Structures are given as structure tokens and as C-alpha cells.
Amino acid sequence: MYRIVSKKLLNPTVCMMEIEAPFVAKKAEPGQFIILRVDESGERIPLTVAGFDREKGTVKIIFQIVGATTLKLNALSEGDFIQDFAGPLGVATRVEGLRKVLIIGGGVGCAIALPIAEKLSANGCEVTSVIGFRSKELLILEDEFKAVSDKLFVMTDDGSYGERGNVCVPVSRILSEGERFDEVIVIGPLIMMKFAVEAVRPYGIPCTVSMNPIMIDGTGMCGGCRLSLNRDGEKVIKFACVDGPDFNGYEVDFDEAMSRSAMYRDFERHAYEETCNLFKKKGVNK
Amino acid sequence: MKPNMSLKKNPMPSQDPKVRARNFKEVALGYDEAVAIDEALRCLECKNPACVAGCPVNIRIPEFIKKVKEGDFEGAYNVISETSSLPAVCGRVCPQETQCEAKCVRGIKGEPVGIGRLERFVADWHNAHSEKTPECAAPNGKKVAVVGSGPSGLTCAGDLAKKGFEVTVFEALHLAGGVLVYGIPEFRLPKKIVGQEIENLKAMGVKLETNIIIGKTLTVDELFDMGFEAVFIGSGAGLPRFMGIPGESLKGVYSANEYLTRSNLMKSYENEPVTPIMKGGRVVVVGGGNVAMDAARTALRLGAEKVYIVYRRSMDELPARREEVEHAIEEGVEFKLLNNPVEIIGFNNPDDPRDPKNGFVTGMKCIRMELGEPDEKGRRRPIEVPDSEFLLEVDTVIMSIGTSPNPLIKTTTEGLEVNRHGGIIVEEVSGKTSRDGVYAGGDAVTGAATVISAMGAGKLAARSIAEFLLK
Ligand SMILES: Cc1cc2nc3c(=O)[nH]c(=O)nc-3n(C[C@H](O)[C@H](O)[C@H](O)COP(=O)(O)OP(=O)(O)OC[C@H]3O[C@@H](n4cnc5c(N)ncnc54)[C@H](O)[C@@H]3O)c2cc1C
Ligand code: FES
Numbered sequence: 001m002y003r004i005v006s007k008k009l010l011n012p013t014v015c016m017m018e019i020e021a022p023f024v025a026k027k028a029e030p031g032q033f034i035i036l037r038v039d040e041s042g043e044r045i046p047l048t049v050a051g052f053d054r055e056k057g058t059v060k061i062i063f064q065i066v067g068a069t070t071l072k073l074n075a076l077s078e079g080d081f082i083q084d085f086a087g088p089l090g091v092a093t094r095v096e097g098l099r100k101v102l103i104i105g106g107g108v109g110c111a112i113a114l115p116i117a118e119k120l121s122a123n124g125c126e127v128t129s130v131i132g133f134r135s136k137e138l139l140i141l142e143d144e145f146k147a148v149s150d151k152l153f154v155m156t157d158d159g160s161y162g163e164r165g166n167v168c169v170p171v172s173r174i175l176s177e178g179e180r181f182d183e184v185i186v187i188g189p190l191i192m193m194k195f196a197v198e199a200v201r202p203y204g205i206p207c208t209v210s211m212n213p214i215m216i217d218g219t220g221m222c223g224g225c226r227l228s229l230n231r232d233g234e235k236v237i238k239f240a241c242v243d244g245p246d247f248n249g250y251e252v253d254f255d256e257a258m259s260r261s262a263m264y265r266d267f268e269r270h271a272y273e274e275t276c277n278l279f280k281k282k283g284v285n286k
Numbered sequence: 287m288k289p290n291m292s293l294k295k296n297p298m299p300s301q302d303p304k305v306r307a308r309n310f311k312e313v314a315l316g317y318d319e320a321v322a323i324d325e326a327l328r329c330l331e332c333k334n335p336a337c338v339a340g341c342p343v344n345i346r347i348p349e350f351i352k353k354v355k356e357g358d359f360e361g362a363y364n365v366i367s368e369t370s371s372l373p374a375v376c377g378r379v380c381p382q383e384t385q386c387e388a389k390c391v392r393g394i395k396g397e398p399v400g401i402g403r404l405e406r407f408v409a410d411w412h413n414a415h416s417e418k419t420p421e422c423a424a425p426n427g428k429k430v431a432v433v434g435s436g437p438s439g440l441t442c443a444g445d446l447a448k449k450g451f452e453v454t455v456f457e458a459l460h461l462a463g464g465v466l467v468y469g470i471p472e473f474r475l476p477k478k479i480v481g482q483e484i485e486n487l488k489a490m491g492v493k494l495e496t497n498i499i500i501g502k503t504l505t506v507d508e509l510f511d512m513g514f515e516a517v518f519i520g521s522g523a524g525l526p527r528f529m530g531i532p533g534e535s536l537k538g539v540y541s542a543n544e545y546l547t548r549s550n551l552m553k554s555y556e557n558e559p560v561t562p563i564m565k566g567g568r569v570v571v572v573g574g575g576n577v578a579m580d581a582a583r584t585a586l587r588l589g590a591e592k593v594y595i596v597y598r599r600s601m602d603e604l605p606a607r608r609e610e611v612e613h614a615i616e617e618g619v620e621f622k623l624l625n626n627p628v629e630i631i632g633f634n635n636p637d638d639p640r641d642p643k644n645g646f647v648t649g650m651k652c653i654r655m656e657l658g659e660p661d662e663k664g665r666r667r668p669i670e671v672p673d674s675e676f677l678l679e680v681d682t683v684i685m686s687i688g689t690s691p692n693p694l695i696k697t698t699t700e701g702l703e704v705n706r707h708g709g710i711i712v713e714e715v716s717g718k719t720s721r722d723g724v725y726a727g728g729d730a731v732t733g734a735a736t737v738i739s740a741m742g743a744g745k746l747a748a749r750s751i752a753e754f755l756l757k
Contacts, residue, residue: 023503037460043552043560044460068560084460086497216552216561219458219499220692221468222544223526228535237528237535242694256535259645263537267562274558 001081002036005058010140013065014108015074016050022057024049024087030115031093031210031246034059035218037084038072045069046215048112048245049088059085062111062140068271075279089218090245093185093208095119100126102174102181102205103149104167104196106188107133110141112210113187114148121148128181129153130170132192136161167192168199175203183208186249190261194254207249211240213261227260228253287355290327293396298403307586307617310472310555314378317400319357322407326354328392328399336389337401343369343742347386347401354404363412366405367420371441372741374413374479377406379470379576380738381607413482419489423450428755431456431514433500433695436464437737438520438728440487441744442751447490449752454493454514456500461551464522465729466737468551469543469577471584474610477550501694506702506724516723516751519710520744523729524692528685529572533630538564538647542573542581542686549584563588564682570594570650572627573686574603575734579610581684582619593619594678598626598655598668624668625652628675630683649679689734699724709733717747718754725751 003020010016024034033048051060065074076082093116101120105113110131121127129145132155139154139161146152153170154162163170167188180203186196187210200207215225220242227244229236229251236251238244299315300306306313317325329351337347346365353362366373382388382402390398430446432439435457443453461467463480488494498504500521509517526541528534540548545563548554552561569585571578574597585593595614597604600623604611615621629651635641654674657666691708703711703720710719710726717725727743729735 023498027503041553041560084497086458086460086499087503089499089502216544216547217459220525220694221522222547223528223541224544226528226535237530239525242525242692253535260535260537262642262645264562265642271560271562 002085004078004080007078011138014140016062018058018060021059021085024059025052025054025057028052028088029092030119032088032090034087039083043069044216050111051115064108067268068275071275093246098125098182100181102184103129104186105131106192109188114141114144117148126150130167132167168195171199181205190254190258197249208246209249210245213240215241227257295397295400296321296325303616310587312476313473317407322354325400326351337386340386340389342738345369359411362408371444373405374409376738377402377409378475383608422448422490426450429514430516431509432518434520435462436522438740438744441741442518442748443492444487445745445748447492456498457496458499460496462494468547471550471580501698506699515755518747519726520728521730523689523734525690527688527690531629536630536632536647537645539683542577542684545581545684565589567681568592569682570596570680571684571686572596575605578686579606579614581686583614594622596622596625600624624655626655628653647683649677650683651677716750
């Protein structure tokens with residue numbers, strides 16, 4: 001059992017928790033993920049490591065309350081325990097040797113991008129960050145990004161904060177003005193990553209994306225997390241949990257990944273509604 | 287006592303095929319005492335028992351069967367447990383027809399003695415009547431780490447605990463048991479039986495740490511730093527393979543591992559599951575091993591209207607246990623033998639890219655095969671029959687064509703050698719790897735094999751580890 005050391009809502013639908021998990025905290029690196037189960041009968045879900053404190057033995061997770069499991073997780077409070085917390089899984093984001101990097105984060109993906117930006121900045125790398133949200137209420141981690149970025153662009157789709165438009169707007173502008181980076185790292189919803197990759201492609205800068213397909217074991221045993229890469233005209237199948245979650249953005253078949261991520265949409269919607277109703281009946285407040 | 291000269295085994299009482307094809311309860315119900323004794327009386331107690339040589343761990347079969355004849359079931363259990371750690375499991379899942387029973391003299395004229403059924407009876411009898419945990423030697427103060435809690439790891443842990451070692455088992459998943467809990471379905475091996483084995487180990491002082499992935503959470507070297515003096519790696523067969531044909535990423539295509547894990551470990555067969563699985567419709571399973579049979583029979587139980595097995599060779603080459611094939615046929619699985627998939631077809635609405643049905647499987651294109659000349663192993667090689675393609679209309683495709691080793695431990699353990707297939711290399715006589723103090727066994731060494739061979743490898747390694755640490 002793993003104790004929830006602290007809990008904080010970052011916006012109405014995004015929650016941050018610090019979990020006591022000394023083994024994971026000792027090893028975790030930005031870009032890796034954990035798998036958790038909320039309770040004895042819960043499903044296994046992957047969440048990316050959003051931070052860690054090796055001394056305190058805690059790992060930070062940030063999650064959007066979108067389905068039955070995240071709803072249940074969010075119903076727990078400081079001091080409560082979650083059943084299982086395994087990791088760190090996957091390969092850490094490669095940061096060695098990078099001197100100048102463009103980081104693009106979308107929505108809750110910013111939570112994953114932040115520790116990478118922090119690590120890069122600590123390594124003396126120049127960091128430009130572009131973070132995008134649907135609107136002002138959904139904005140998270142602005143101050144944290146400011147602290148580690150040499151330049152920061154905040155975007156909202158509706159223009160309620162920062163600049164109006166999606167993340168591709170400043171990205172295309174910066175690149176077309178001639179600025180160059182050793183690498184571009186994109187983390188966010190699939191559709192956003194797809195378009196961000198296309199915005200970067202003409203400039204040929206190495207572009208890494210972080211994939212988050214449906215997973216079960218997270219150890220390579222089931223193949224449910226597979227995705228296709230198009231490598232020199234050949235289709236290559238990779239398992240996101242062991243080969244990723246980072247992949248070369250130019251190679252990823254995003255359309256397939258989007259299609260696969262919707263495989264259980266009806267089931268998930270139903271489970272979410274059931275859990276909402278159950279909580280309403282029991283009077284659990286969010 | 288007069289031998290029972292009946293040419294046939296006592297039949298196994300089983301749930302009716304029509305009923306059981308729709309529930310997850312155990313199919314075979316087991317012998318009762320009278321039937322067990324009657325079956326035991328078919329054994330002629332050969333002076334040079336061939337069956338013993340046919341058993342990968344050399345259980346002294348005629349000796350335990352003699353005890354059954356005498357009604358001394360606990361005595362029979364004691365004979366078995368001297369060489370086997372998981373009799374309730376092996377009695378249910380061993381391929382007896384190619385091992386002990388294949389060698390039984392009674393099989394020359396008629397059916398062999400039902401050795402597996404008797405083993406199962408004895409183990410179940412013991413579990414129902416005896417609470418005794420095995421005796422352990424006084425603690426010798428030495429710590430051993432076991433990686434993986436499948437049959438090889440559990441056996442190695444149990445044997446070492448008996449010898450007085452302090453054993454900790456590290457398991458990546460949230461539940462111990464390996465393939466016995468996430469792969470083999472409830473209707474063939476009730477989880478209660480595996481749970482009981484694990485409780486036994488705990489009672490012997492074995493510690494179990496779940497949610498620890500060796501190679502990620504901790505490395506093998508860190509285990510040594512933590513004070514473990516030897517490590518056994520029983521991490522199993524690894525990553526599921528796909529065929530590399532078009533359409534394998536469509537929605538509705540599973541690996542057998544994923545399908546069975548969703549159903550068994552995550553219990554998506556329950557009424558209100560938390561982990562989804564595609565139920566109902568028409569299902570095709572590609573492959574002919576035990577895993578394929580389990581997937582096909584699970585699909586029926588999840589409510590499929592129609593279940594096919596597509597296998598590229600013929601009935602004679604099917605690698606699955608005979609009994610599982612017979613059960614699958616009785617339950618209504620249709621075998622499409624001498625066929626091979628060439629493409630999986632998905633729904634595509636050209637007018638509406640947002641049609642929610644887009645990307646779901648609608649069929650699998652197959653080609654007929656015929657058997658050519660035997661290959662090096664003597665298995666006749668399947669060859670495609672030109673222009674014989676046809677479409678099988680299905681909603682779910684389950685690929686059950688084997689596994690390739692998981693590189694997690696190999697890549698994080700310096701000096702651990704693997705063969706060109708990725709299996710860990712061990713000395714055959716000891717289970718020792720290329721690293722001092724590191725032993726390995728089971729599917730991680732051999733590739734996907736059997737419960738009994740994994741168990742045998744766990745035993746061998748336990749013996750070698752004891753010699754190594756107590757010398
Ligand atoms: C569906 C199915 C049906 C089968 N039916 C039969 C049958 O009828 N008869 C038969 O004899 N055999 C059968 N087999 C084969 C048999 O189950 C295996 O040969 C046997 O379980 C192998 O045992 P093992 O201990 O080597 O590994 P496994 O049982 O695979 O256990 C390995 C364990 O190690 C864990 N692990 C892996 N990597 C790590 C890591 N890095 N750190 C920590 N833990 C790790 C895994 O999570 C797993 O729990 C079947 C297999 C399957 C999949
Ligand atoms: S989640 Fe099962 S293989 Fe990746």
C-alpha cells in the first residue's frame with residue numbers, strides 16, 4: 001500500500017498527488033511512468049512521473065479526472081492509501097548533450113513536460129517552452145515553467161489568457177524566424193502532437209513525442225500498448241511501455257494511435273458515469 | 287488387491303460441454319476416492335517403470351499410486367511432494383500424453399493409467415484434509431532473491447525456504463503466480479489453487495514483494511548490494527509476437543497474452559468489470575498451442591457467437607494438450623486447420639472519417655496451406671496453396687503465435703549472457719548463468735515451455751544455490 005502524502009487540485013479537472021513510494025522515487029527519471037491500481041478491484045492505469053523527491057521517497061503524479069479510475073483516485077485524500085504503485089517504467093527522456101531545446105506541452109501533458117524542462121535547465125541547457133490550454137481555467141504550472149525556461153509562450157485556444165491559438169502558432173513563428181534547436185520535445189494530446197510534429201517537420205530538427213496508449217502490465221507482456229512507426233517506408237511495431245514512451249515524432253503513425261486509443265470509448269464513458277452516480281449516491285465530494 | 291484390467295481410464299467427471307462453454311467454473315471435476323482407487327488399480331507397478339523416466343521431474347509414480355490403492359492418500363502426497371512442488375497445478379495442466387502417460391505399458395493395449403488425474407486427486411485430497419505446512423530447516427542466515435513468481439520462481443523459493451534460506455520473491459505485477467494467474471484461465475486452473483500454493487510459501491517464511499520490476503525498480507546488482515547472496519531469475523517468456531501482416535493494429539486485434547490477462551488477471555469476465563474486453567461477436571484465434579485453446583475457450587465464455595481456430599498445420603501437429611483440443615471441440619470451437627492469415631480487414635467508411643465503427647475489425651483474409659516435406663525437426667512444413675485466399679468474417683482476432691524474450695533484465699545486468707533468441711544461457715546441470723551467484727530457469731531460459739519444466743528448473747537451481755552458498 002502506498003500513502004498519499006499530499007494532494008492539490010491544479011485546476012477543476014487536474015489533480016496533483018505526492019505518493020510515498022521510496023523504491024520508485026529512488027530510480028525515477030523524467031519521461032518515465034508508473035502503473036497504479038487505486039484499490040483491490042481496480043484497473044491498472046499508467047501515469048507519467050511528474051516529479052520525485054529521492055530523499056523523502058515520494059513521487060509526484062498529475063492526472064486529469066477523465067475516467068472511472070481517475071475519478072476514484074481523486075476521491076481519496078491526503079493520508080489515504082492506494083493499492084499498487086509500480087515503476088519506474090519505460091525509458092527516460094534522453095537529455096544528454098542537448099544545449100538548446102524547444103519544449104511543447106499541451107494540457108495535462110505539461111505535467112510530463114515540466115520535469116524534462118527542469119532537468120534540461122539544471123543541465124545548463126537553454127529551454128524555450130510553449131504551453132497550451134483550452135482556456136484560462138485549465139492553465140497549470142505556468143510559474144514552474146517560467147522558472148526553468150529562457151523563453152515561455154502561453155497559449156489558450158479561446159484567447160482567455162496569454163496568446164490566442166494553439167501551440168503550433170508560436171512554434172511555426174519561431175522556426176520560420178530562423179531560430180534553431182538541438183531537439184524539439186512534444187507532449188500532449190495525440191492530435192496536438194500530430195500537428196506540432198508537422199509544424200516542425202519542414203525544419204528537420206529531431207522531434208521527440210511522448211506516447212500514452214492504453215496499457216495493462218506496462219512490462220512488455222501483453223502488447224496492448226503497441227504502436228506503429230513508419231521507418232524508411234517500413235512499418236515497425238513497437239511496445240510503448242518498454243521501447244518508449246518516447247518516440248521519434250516523424251515516424252509515429254498518429255492516426256492509428258488515435259484510432260486505437262478510442263477502442264473502449266463506450267465502455268469508458270459508461271464506467272465513468274456509473275462511478276459518478278455511485279459517488280453521488282454515497283455523497284462523496286470531489 | 288487384484289489389478290483392474292479395464293482397457294479404458296476411468297472417465298473424468300466434467301461439466302456438460304453446453305453448460306460449461308458459458309461459465310468460468312472448472313471444467314473437470316476430479317475423481318472421488320472410490321474412482322481414484324479403481325484407477326490406481328490399473329497400475330501394474332512395473333519393476334522398471336518407464337513412466338518415471340517420462341516425467342520431467344521423475345515423480346516416483348508407481349509408488350504414489352500404490353499408496354492410493356491402499357487408501358493412504360496423505361502417504362501418496364508425501365511421495366509426490368518429494369519431487370514436485372505444485373502437484374495440484376501439474377495434475378491439471380501437464381501434457382501427460384507426451385510425458386509419463388506416453389510411456390505407460392497399459393497404453394500399449396488400451397489407455398494408459400490416468401496418472402495426471404490421480405496426481406490431481408491426491409493433491410486436492412491433501413489440500414482439503416491437511417493443514418500441515420512443510421517443515422523447514424533452521425534458518426541458515428543466508429538471503430536469496432527470486433525474480434518472478436511463476437512456477438519456476440515459486441518452486442525455487444519453496445525449496446530454498448525448506449533448506450533454511452531467507453527468500454524474497456520479487457514480482458512485477460500486483461499479483462503472484464505468473465502465467466498460472468494471468469494466462470491459464472479459471473476454468474482450467476482455479477485461482478484458488480494457485481493462491482493456496484502461495485499461502486503455503488508465505489507460511490514457510492517466504493517474503494513476497496509485488497510491484498517490483500527487476501531491471502527497473504531494482505537491478506540484479508542492487509539485489510546483491512541489499513545483502514542477497516544469490517539471485518534466481520524466473521521471469522517467464524516475455525513479449526508476445528505478431529505476424530507482421532497488414533491490419534494487426536486494428537481495433538479488435540489482441541495478443542493472446544493481452545486477451546487472457548484482461549480476462550483472468552483483470553477479471554473482465556465479471557458482470558461489472560473495470561477493465562474492458564471485446565465480448566461477443568465472432569472471434570478467431572490464430573495458433574495451435576495451449577495458449578490458443580485457452581483464448582478460444584475464454585472467448586466462448588465471454589459470450590462469442592462463433593469461435594474459430596486458424597492453424598497452419600493439421601490436427602496431428604497441434605501442439606496443445608490433447609485434452610484441451612478435445613474440450614475445445616466439444617464446446618463448439620471450429621478448427622480451420624491448414625490455413626494461414628494473410629491480412630486483417632477493418633471497417634472504413636469513406637464518406638465519414640469520424641464514423642465510430644472505423645478501424646474495427648470486420649474480417650480476416652486467410653490462405654489455404656498443404657503439408658510439404660518434413661523440416662529438420664521432422665515436422666512437415668506448411669506451404670501456401672496458390673489462389674486459395676478466402677475471407678473469414680470476424681470481429682475479434684487473437685494472435686497466439688508465441689513470444690520473444692523480454693530484454694529488461696538482460697540489458698540492465700552486466701555480464702548476463704543470452705543466446706541468439708534472447709533466452710538466458712545456463713549450465714544445464716546447475717541452472718547457473720554466466721554471472722556468479724545468478725541462476726535462471728523456466729521460460730526465461732527455454733522460451734515458452736511447460737509448467738513442469740519450469741518447476742524442474744526451479745528445483746535444480748535451488749539445489750545449486752544451496753550448494754553454492756553452503757559450501
Ligand atoms: C495461456 C497459457 C496456457 C498454458 N498452458 C499450459 C499447460 O496447459 N500446460 C503447461 O505445462 N504449460 C502451459 N503453459 C506454459 C506455462 O504456463 C509456462 O511454461 C510456465 O508458466 C513458465 O513458468 P515460469 O516460472 O518460467 O514463468 P512465468 O509463469 O511466465 O512467470 C514469470 C513471472 O515473472 C514476472 N516477471 C517478469 N519479468 C520480471 C521482472 N523484470 N521483475 C520481476 N518480475 C518479473 C512475471 O510478471 C511473471 O509473474 C501455458 C502458458 C500460457 C500463457
Ligand atoms: S502494456 Fe502490456 S506490453 Fe506494454
